[in-house]
Amino acid sequence: MWRAIGASARGTSHIVSDLPCQDAWAQRTAFVGGEFVTILAIADGAGSAKASDLGSQECVAHLVHAISTSDFRISEMDQDVASTWLESGRKHLEALAVEKELSPRDLACTALVAVLGESESIFFQVGDGAWIAEYQGHCEPITWPLSGEYANETTFLSSPNWKSQMQFRRWASSTMSIAGFTDGLQGLALHFASKAVHAPFFAPMFGALHRTDNVNTLQAPLLQFLNAPVLNERTDDDKTLVLACREKLKLRHGAD
Amino acid sequence: MEQQPFTPFTQNPFLADVANQFAENPENRCACVLLLDVSHSMSGEPLRELQDGLTAYRDSLAADSLARKRVEVAIVTFGGTVEIIQPFTTPDMFVAPTLVSKGDTPMAEAVITALDLVQQRKNEYQTHGVGYYRPWIFLITDGGPTDANTRQWPEAISRIADGEAKKRFSFFAVGVEGADFDRLSQLSKREPLKLKGLAFRKLFEWLSSSQQAVSRSKPADEVLLSSPTGPQGWASV
Numbered sequence: 001m002w003r004a005i006g007a008s009a010r011g012t013s014h015i016v017s018d019l020p021c022q023d024a025w026a027q028r029t030a031f032v033g034g035e036f037v038t039i040l041a042i043a044d045g046a047g048s049a050k051a052s053d054l055g056s057q058e059c060v061a062h063l064v065h066a067i068s069t070s071d072f073r074i075s076e077m078d079q080d081v082a083s084t085w086l087e088s089g090r091k092h093l094e095a096l097a098v099e100k101e102l103s104p105r106d107l108a109c110t111a112l113v114a115v116l117g118e119s120e121s122i123f124f125q126v127g128d129g130a131w132i133a134e135y136q137g138h139c140e141p142i143t144w145p146l147s148g149e150y151a152n153e154t155t156f157l158s159s160p161n162w163k164s165q166m167q168f169r170r171w172a173s174s175t176m177s178i179a180g181f182t183d184g185l186q187g188l189a190l191h192f193a194s195k196a197v198h199a200p201f202f203a204p205m206f207g208a209l210h211r212t213d214n215v216n217t218l219q220a221p222l223l224q225f226l227n228a229p230v231l232n233e234r235t236d237d238d239k240t241l242v243l244a245c246r247e248k249l250k251l252r253h254g255a256d
Numbered sequence: 257m258e259q260q261p262f263t264p265f266t267q268n269p270f271l272a273d274v275a276n277q278f279a280e281n282p283e284n285r286c287a288c289v290l291l292l293d294v295s296h297s298m299s300g301e302p303l304r305e306l307q308d309g310l311t312a313y314r315d316s317l318a319a320d321s322l323a324r325k326r327v328e329v330a331i332v333t334f335g336g337t338v339e340i341i342q343p344f345t346t347p348d349m350f351v352a353p354t355l356v357s358k359g360d361t362p363m364a365e366a367v368i369t370a371l372d373l374v375q376q377r378k379n380e381y382q383t384h385g386v387g388y389y390r391p392w393i394f395l396i397t398d399g400g401p402t403d404a405n406t407r408q409w410p411e412a413i414s415r416i417a418d419g420e421a422k423k424r425f426s427f428f429a430v431g432v433e434g435a436d437f438d439r440l441s442q443l444s445k446r447e448p449l450k451l452k453g454l455a456f457r458k459l460f461e462w463l464s465s466s467q468q469a470v471s472r473s474k475p476a477d478e479v480l481l482s483s484p485t486g487p488q489g490w491a492s493v
Contacts, residue, residue: 047474192281204269208269224268237474
């Protein structure tokens with residue numbers, strides 16, 4: 001089984017311009033296809049979209065619910081299946097827009113999803129931010145931030161070309177830990193020239209995760225980290241970081 | 257037991273307190289080519305005002321903490337010859353070069369030089385994994401092209417049209433009093449703007465603040481540029 005912690009924190013530029021935090025994340029664990037599966041979803045609302053905080057919150061809540069209540073086996077999940085879930089997220093946001101008398105553009109957000117199983121996991125996303133894998137201190141990217149040609153462009157779930165810009169990866173996951181994050185952290189966690197993960201960023205994260213008996217004790221420090229001055233000196237955008245690792249088996253000794 | 261809050265004296269386990277905890281990626285870049293007419297007719301007061309405007313532009317960008325690292329300015333003059341008097345340089349690393357007027361107006365050749373500079377810069381950004389914003393090409397002239405009868409003129413026109421259609425850059429043309437606006441309209445997809453008198457300083461203030469806004473823009477932000485026309489603006493219709 002997987003255990004996950006995560007936090008979203010408002011960026012300093014959002015505080016200055018009186019915008020709410022437009023990042024959101026959600027998790028759900030369900031017994032699906034004969035195994036325990038943990039579903040993680042992250043979304044980053046478009047800065048200029050007037051209700052994208054609502055959009056990102058609704059997007060992640062809908063995705064974890066829709067996936068956790070579906071009937072599937074991870075081994076059978078392919079890009080087509082993943083895109084139908086994203087399509088349902090799109091439709092959910094479109095319906096919400098109608099209900100709130102907004103345009104879908106007002107709720108625009110990116111979407112990053114991880115479906116974590118016993119031996120295999122799948123990852124898919126539209127837009128920037130990324131998922132990375134960690135094996136005993138070595139990190140590698142699972143997905144990569146997709147922007148358009150220009151630094152101030154990305155694809156959102158509401159964009160017409162979302163499907164052609166979607167990334168999908170299947171990953172053997174029996175021995176790894178993972179992390180997911182939005183673009184507020186990508187410049188600190190990734191090396192763009194070499195398309196690699198900056199391992200020192202994640203070393204304390206996974207170190208703490210693997211040492212602890214109860215990951216929930218790391219929830220508050222994670223949020224505090226995202227609000228730390230040393231971080232906010234380097235990024236003024238909203239930040240989300242989600243970390244997940246395999247649960248340590250607690251072996252019980254023989255009958256007492 | 258109540259969760260102990262982490263104070264500066266209790267180490268947060270996620271803070272490694274090491275120098276390289278955070279990746280150092282190069283800043284995103286906003287490339288801007290200033291295409292400046294320094295033909296003979298610009299000599300005297302127009303050139304002095306343009307020079308002052310250029311200095312104010314550099315100073316304004318250099319005073320902005322993000323723009324000073326992100327906006328890269330190349331300066332191409334055309335007057336008799338076409339010269340790249342400054343390659344792409346960030347405002348924290350240059351002083352406005354001195355402009356010298358001479359000769360006629362090889363505008364087409366200057367435009368092609370600017371287009372080539374932008375393309376080359378983009379190739380360099382891509383090679384080095386540097387993010388960038390849509391580049392600017394900003395033409396200022398008080399006349400018309402003296403090379404309009406060469407093959408370079410239609411080439412300049414078609415490359416600008418193609419580049420704008422594919423959002424490869426944004427091309428702006430500004431004419432000082434006496435400029436050939438018919439020719440400028442052929443060249444520029446956007447309506448050429450007419451400078452009010454010699455208000456170069458205001459023009460460059462506008463350019464600087466527009467580029468400062470671009471430098472801090474996030475995905476899908478609409479960068480609303482303030483209108484250059486109107487009573488506070490530097491251009492008139």
